[in-house]
Amino acid sequence: MEITVKSARRYVDEIPAPLAIAGYWGGELTEEARKLDQKSGGQLSRVLDELKYKGDFGETLLLPVGEQFVLLFGLGRKRGVSLETVRKAGARLVHEVTRLGFKEAVAETFLAEKFGKKQASYALAEGALLGAYEFKKYKSDPEVKKLRLWLARSSGPAVDRAEIVAEAVNYARDLINEPPNVLTPAELGERAKELGREAGLEVEVWDERQIQQAGMGAFYGVAQGSLNPPRFIQMVYRPQGKPSRVVALVGKGMTFDTGGYSLKPNESMLTMKCDMAGAAAVLGTMRAVARLQPGVEVRAYVAAAENMISGGAFRVSDVLKSLSGKTVEVLNTDAEGRLTLADAITHADREGAEAIVELSTLTGACVIALGDKVAGMFSTDARLGREVQEAAERAGEKVWPMPLEEEYREMIASTTADLKNVHGRSRYGGAIVAGLFLAEFTEKPLVHLDIAGPAYTERPHALGPAGGVGFGVRTLVELLSPNPLGEE
Numbered sequence: 001m002e003i004t005v006k007s008a009r010r011y012v013d014e015i016p017a018p019l020a021i022a023g024y025w026g027g028e029l030t031e032e033a034r035k036l037d038q039k040s041g042g043q044l045s046r047v048l049d050e051l052k053y054k055g056d057f058g059e060t061l062l063l064p065v066g067e068q069f070v071l072l073f074g075l076g077r078k079r080g081v082s083l084e085t086v087r088k089a090g091a092r093l094v095h096e097v098t099r100l101g102f103k104e105a106v107a108e109t110f111l112a113e114k115f116g117k118k119q120a121s122y123a124l125a126e127g128a129l130l131g132a133y134e135f136k137k138y139k140s141d142p143e144v145k146k147l148r149l150w151l152a153r154s155s156g157p158a159v160d161r162a163e164i165v166a167e168a169v170n171y172a173r174d175l176i177n178e179p180p181n182v183l184t185p186a187e188l189g190e191r192a193k194e195l196g197r198e199a200g201l202e203v204e205v206w207d208e209r210q211i212q213q214a215g216m217g218a219f220y221g222v223a224q225g226s227l228n229p230p231r232f233i234q235m236v237y238r239p240q241g242k243p244s245r246v247v248a249l250v251g252k253g254m255t256f257d258t259g260g261y262s263l264k265p266n267e268s269m270l271t272m273k274c275d276m277a278g279a280a281a282v283l284g285t286m287r288a289v290a291r292l293q294p295g296v297e298v299r300a301y302v303a304a305a306e307n308m309i310s311g312g313a314f315r316v317s318d319v320l321k322s323l324s325g326k327t328v329e330v331l332n333t334d335a336e337g338r339l340t341l342a343d344a345i346t347h348a349d350r351e352g353a354e355a356i357v358e359l360s361t362l363t364g365a366c367v368i369a370l371g372d373k374v375a376g377m378f379s380t381d382a383r384l385g386r387e388v389q390e391a392a393e394r395a396g397e398k399v400w401p402m403p404l405e406e407e408y409r410e411m412i413a414s415t416t417a418d419l420k421n422v423h424g425r426s427r428y429g430g431a432i433v434a435g436l437f438l439a440e441f442t443e444k445p446l447v448h449l450d451i452a453g454p455a456y457t458e459r460p461h462a463l464g465p466a467g468g469v470g471f472g473v474r475t476l477v478e479l480l481s482p483n484p485l486g487e488e
Helices: 031-039 043-051 083-099 117-131 156-177 185-199 208-214 217-223 272-292 337-350 364-370 382-395 406-412 430-439 473-480
Strands: 002-008 019-025 060-065 068-076 104-108 146-152 202-206 231-237 246-257 297-307 319-321 327-329 355-360 375-379 399-402 446-450
Touching: 002 117, 002 156, 019 031, 019 083, 031 043, 043 060, 043 068, 068 083, 083 117, 083 146, 117 146, 117 156, 156 272, 156 473, 185 202, 185 231, 185 246, 185 272, 185 297, 202 208, 208 217, 208 231, 217 297, 217 319, 217 337, 231 272, 246 272, 246 337, 246 473, 272 297, 272 355, 272 473, 297 337, 337 355, 337 430, 355 382, 355 473, 364 375, 364 399, 364 430, 375 382, 375 430, 382 399, 382 446, 382 473, 399 430, 406 430, 430 446
Parallel strands: 002 146, 019 068, 019 104, 104 146, 246 297, 246 355, 355 446, 375 399
Antiparallel strands: 060 068, 202 231, 231 297, 319 327, 375 446
């Protein structure tokens, strides 16, 4: 769906669109809906009474009023309503409007009286732009619907920021949804270069020779079994003037993961093109950061590779030497992401990052613990952890703090090398152990976000279709460039 969202100062008086959208919540018309009711001579009220319309969330009612149609959009009960209600309403209504065949509509800014015009405008616009996302690149004859949506009495700056952030999320979704025969490590490197040229960011991409020469033995060990060679992507945004701090973003970039010789079952491999969702979130964030221009310096790092089986692939019991100098005994080749991330984190540390935030689809254990809607957050620094969690709450993404239990550290001690990449045959604490492993490769404040659950969905969700979710982009943008909109 091609959608544009515009801000309007007034409601139907300014935008004579064929469709006016008004809210209905808590069993009563909103202020704007009451005005439309008066304009119709009470027609809306009479129809509502006759049909016993309840206005459950997402329930709609289309009525003709003069030369215009009015779409009542149910917002549900007043109790427990939040900005997420507004965001989900935006996503839901764009599909209802296009289903009804309208190409232009004007909507009231839902719940502005409760949350303020700016915050409500932002949430509604963001929801509409995210909800309209589709990935039809490989359809031979795709139907593309177009919609122009005006938000009445909304905040122009809020709508503009929502467009920047939603575009960044949808960019990440596009990367995740690309088939793995297209989005190889080399192609991901080319996409990063293209992004750098468009956004004015510094970009450097190392090939396999440079990766080996740099001493990234853990990363290269994972990548060596594939015919598609690895790439190490480095991207920098520098603010005007002295930066307030330097933050590194590290994203897991496994463009496809078979599990290697610790081969995944077929069912688990079906969605493994999404194993680069952390990388996609990081690149999407850099796209937004370049436009929002915060006062913090942001550096992004992605170790892009495939985990394949061949005569050259790494094996169980191999010992790899990481960039840090620490050696790692491989006990499971399907625990490959943490090996690539170890070298990326070490490199970020050496390049001068003051804080590191890393995102990865790392463990099934985290999905078992938190399900497919919530990311697990593991932090070596309480202050940075609070910053990330508060940013996620403001952004509307679900993140839950998890412990880095030091007593479990012995579970990754190896008798052969300095570390082992999994904790042997134990089935317990897998997500914690993975976090402890990553923490071995930097002394800087580190937040590890295990996004294995919410990164990809096989069913449509409240803010988009099945496929890549783009999870993490909104949180990172809010962390690096907090929403300045405030309230009236």
